[in-house]
Amino acid sequence: MDFRFTPEQEAFREEFISWLEENLPDDWDPSRYRNYDSSEELARAHKDLQRRLFEAGYAGLHYPKEYDGQGRTLMEEVIVLQTITSTCAELRMPGVITFGMAAPVILICGSEEQKREFLPKTLDGTHIWCQGFSEPNAGSDVANVSTRAVKKNGHYIVNGQKTWTSFAHIADYCILLVRTDPDAKKHKGLSYLLMDMKLPGIEVRPITQITGEQEFNELYMEDVRVPAAMLLGKEGDGWRIAITTLMFERVIGDVTMAAVYQRNIERMIQMASQSKRSGKAVIEDPIFRQQLAQAYIEVMVLKYHGLRNLSQQLQGDIPGPEGSIGKLLWSEPNQRITEAALGMQGPGSQIMGGSPWSVQDGFWQFSFLRSKGSTIEAGTSEIQRNIIGERVLGLPKDISRAVRIQ
């Protein structure tokens, strides 16, 4: 067993850290957790950084060279992502679906033409992807998708509505889950399309979320003509591919989230060192110290569990249902961590960013509210525990679902 990077990996990390310092946007302010007011500006900055990463050979490190990747290992990719997320998590945000789901699923399930068409333009920052899975009546029950795609004259004619489509307003393409066979059993009638967001008939309406921001959208499709060549895998394979997509999202995610939270713990220590409650420094308060340590412990759990999974995947293991652990390990502790941070601020925790009395630019207020979404998105905590209970521990499915699946 070895928890260290090799000297070569360590050197690579050092080299990348200095490269990143040099290549951050000119107006980047590291003391702010948000540098961009509009998502369009953020998308431009993201694409610009991605293009520079690509040109410098830091994009798609573990992707094959024939698709403009670097042909190296997942380890180098993780080193790059850890560094980016702990330095400038904001710039990484618009790429979460692109690199967490779209690119890996195209690499694994795409045809040769699809790989050649999409992977280079994804790696070089030309395309941002969004994810069209959820619908008003297909939340946790994702397979209940009712968006229809009917094949006609070399095209799929798509009609329906998606919701909670992250980044749809800035996305160039969408990984879209549609129903191609309404007569087949629920899970069997689904297919997976790669949809150009500029096609006629697509309408994107932003959803204002709990934080006041607009990260997600409703996506309406009326007679959208998606070329048949944009089908990923085979017709009816949509569910299997969707599950694969979700599992990939989890692997790199755990390790990079740990890097984000480790940075947040540093913020928390800084805040506690500078604030007083009832005349005493917060950092000396024994209850706060317990909470701080517990937060750190949970971040270490996420980090080392993530690295252990990564290590298994480097040996060629395909991610399985155990990946649900990681989802729980990054979503639930973050709620406790942000609650503890607000707790430290007392009545000051009511002040959002933008006031002379704001604490750390309102970072914790935003994070507290945003964390409420993390136990819902990408499979709720309840769904994760169902997956573990049924697919890992072998407990019986509940009767209503067991009957419907038959």
Place this chain on the structure above:
Amino acid sequence: MDIRLNEDQIEIARQARRFCENESPMEYVRAMFEDERGFTDDVWRKMVDMGWTALRIPEAYGGLDMDLMDLAVILEEMGRAMVPGPFFSNVLLAAEAVMEAGTEPQKERYLSRIATGETIGTLALHESDGGADPGYVQMGARPVGNGFVLNGTKLFVPDAHVADFLVCAARTESGEDPAEGITLFLVDPKAEGVSVSLLPTMDGTRKLCAVEFKDADVSADGVLGEPNKGWKPLSRVLRRAQVGLCAECIGGAQRAMEIATEYAKVRVQFDQPIGTFQAVKHRCAQIYVEVESARSILYWAAWAQDHGDIEEAALAASVAKAYCSEVYRNATASAIQVLGGTGFSWEHDIHLYLKRAQANEVALGDPAYHREQVAQLIAG
């Protein structure tokens, strides 16, 4: 980076599983729970024959010179089977203390005999307030002539009633830094002025004792290592022992999870297995999440003791001890809830796990203590 057990460790685990199933089935555990001595010579001898008491001891003293990680693999299996007896006290406390602090003649004398199973030792550290910090070592040792005289009481001393020697931490100097002025003594528990009594503890599978010293004489060669400098080597011993306890905790928690899950599959209520209900299913899933997470932290902590620098070793040991011991306690409590009335009975084995979990949680620093250690290391 490679965070997987190697082939040798997987084989060690397999052998340990087989050994524990054959030699320490629950009937044995239950008998020893009630038994005052707490183990049989027969099982002890077989354990020695497996090489377990020699595993960590350097080759020069007849040992196998292996890593803590290798021992952790065995401890996980021992925790799973709740193997009773003084293995932990002897191997992780006494032997490690001699290895860390002992002079060459002391190592010669004790280590080879620990390796062969001829002698059993333990560590007398805690006192009535039960803290794990050097400041809590208050029992005094007064220099008299060439030796010392010990007076005071040590509590929660594991397996002292069967020990051939004790490593006892006592204060020989008091100053500003509580870590200075602690001396480790090698004490014969049968010597004059030393009395050992069993404490009526909740967990009967690891006996705890009170050791009282009344004008007990220790000669100069009974000082383990250097006088007044005992805390530094002892802190290294404690970190490894904390990690060892974590391995036990994970083995026990894993078993509690299996017991709960197996029961949830077969126990029928409202015409269906109770594992169908999400209230039960999610409980089992949560134990699984925590056990696997704890195992990842254990690997880091064991690796950090073997290969990390002192800061990482200290941080990892405290992170692991706080986390893994709570995971074990949660797992057993949750399993009892899944088992319902059955889990509340003396007849079912789960209460033995609950009791060991409770004991491990407070041994060698409770979670609150270790969280404070973590806070000091990350925030000062």
